[in-house]
Amino acid sequence: MPAGVARWTNGPAARYPAAKIEKSSFARHMTALTQYQRLEASGLWRAAPDAQRRDVIVSIGDATLTLSDMQDRPLTHWSLPAVHRLNPGARPALFAPSDAPDEGEVLEIEDSEMIAAIEKVRRAVEKSRPHTGRLRVILTSTVLALALVFAVLWLPGALLRHTASVLPDVTRQSVGQRLLTRVTRVAGTPCKGRLGNRALTRLGDRVLGPGVAQLAVVSAGVATAAHLPGGIILVNRALVEDYEEPDVAAGYILAERLRAEASDPMLALLGHAGTFATAKLLTTGTISDAILDSYAEQVLLDPPVEVSTETLLARFAAVRVRSTPYAFAVDQTGETTLPLIEADPVPLTQAEPLLADADWVSLQGICFE
Incomplete structure (x- = not known):
């Protein structure tokens, strides 16, 4: 199979470059990848702005994107919910482990299935966050107004405890x-x-x-x-x-x-x-x-x-x-x-x-x- 192309199998998974399947528990936290179990594809990874790009194996696992070298030794793990697309719509796709301005790591992927899988997670995370709109403006304004009116009665500790209790996994x-x-x-x-x-x-x-x-x-x-x-x-x-x-x-x-x-x-x-x-x-x-x-x-x-x-x-x-x-x-x-x-x-x-x-x-x- 050509390098950079991912493949699914129903039996025991073959070693790279073929895809390898492994049942994932990520579906307990979100349903974005319910049709995937484990997908591997090749990519090019740069650990820092001045570092040389390396050939890596990219795999989607339990809430993480794992980058390994060609001998299957893990190089780094990225949190899937935090992965950031640097060039939306362009190919090959460029990803970073976060949207921090000083983020130096970059991953280049050509494979369409791997890109689609990562993008699906990113869309699911984005949908799970509140979006700007009239309802949010009204709710935010209400919360701020109540915070000002009841500043003496509603202690900051109550807000901290409430936030910690309602944050999703x-x-x-x-x-x-x-x-x-x-x-x-x-x-x-x-x-x-x-x-x-x-x-x-x-x-x-x-x-x-x-x-x-x-x-x-x-x-x-x-x-x-x-x-x-x-x-x-x-x-x-x-x-x-x-x-x-x-x-x-x-x-x-x-x-x-x-x-x-x-x-x-x-x-x-x-x-x-x-x-x-x-x-x-x-x-x-x-x-x-x-x-x-x-x-x-x-x-x-x-x-x-x-x-x-x-x-x-x-x-x-x-x-x-x-x-x-x-x-x-x-x-x-x-x-x-x-x-x-x-x-x-x-x-x-x-x-x-x-x-x-x-x-x-x-x-x-x-x-x-």
Whole structure:
């Protein structure tokens, strides 16, 4: 088949340049790609304005556009809801991972089916956002008028909580992916070892449940672990490289998930953004890059919120994960984490490996692949 042409198959998928099919869960969030399962096509990718263009394999997956080299090694992941068309109507199509003015990445695609699939997602996202019109003007004017009249009674906190409660999943994921891009400018690009990422996904599925969170291992910026809107949890590479068992990383992931459950990370972002930016997000579905840049710095600097020992032990018990390795990782002496050690819900004699040995070795080498 000619290069740059995508193809669908009904049986097991062939390797590039033929198309490969894989059932996608993206339909849970939007119906734009219900007729697609997985599509691959060739493209030309430029990572920065002064970088040389590279031949890549472009594939549509679960809410992401994956760019891989010709040896099937992932180079980068773009959030599908955030993909921006640079030359509407022209061919070959030019796409960028966001509409930021300083965005330097560009992807060139010639294949018609791949272009149509990406455009369909973009149209669906656009339709899901409020559009300018008389109704929006009336509603916006009403909201602003009420905000002025009842400024004393309707506290800004109420607006923040209301906005966080009504934001759709697609908006949360889009904001989370944009924020992840800005965090990784400081923390470094997430480690992308193929086998390591597969093992990381298995660890996340084991301790949190399938598809609950998107885990990413970073080299710097995050002392241990941190979380972002959209179910994203960042893990410092030391948690998988410096310990002999995955129980330590699992403990930090559990603790970070508890923090995200206790306090909505989107609410924290809106609190940082302020009332005006929150109202804009509520009415237009957009938030500025400047606010995300500022909040990304705060996420990396803020110390983690304390999680009660009782809550931690209950979660460790629920998922059958030992708390002792995590306790000693937090405090090598064990003095401040003694309750987690003494009340460990899973005795060592009853503990089961969280990962197979091969997966644990792959996870430890995730930043070296």
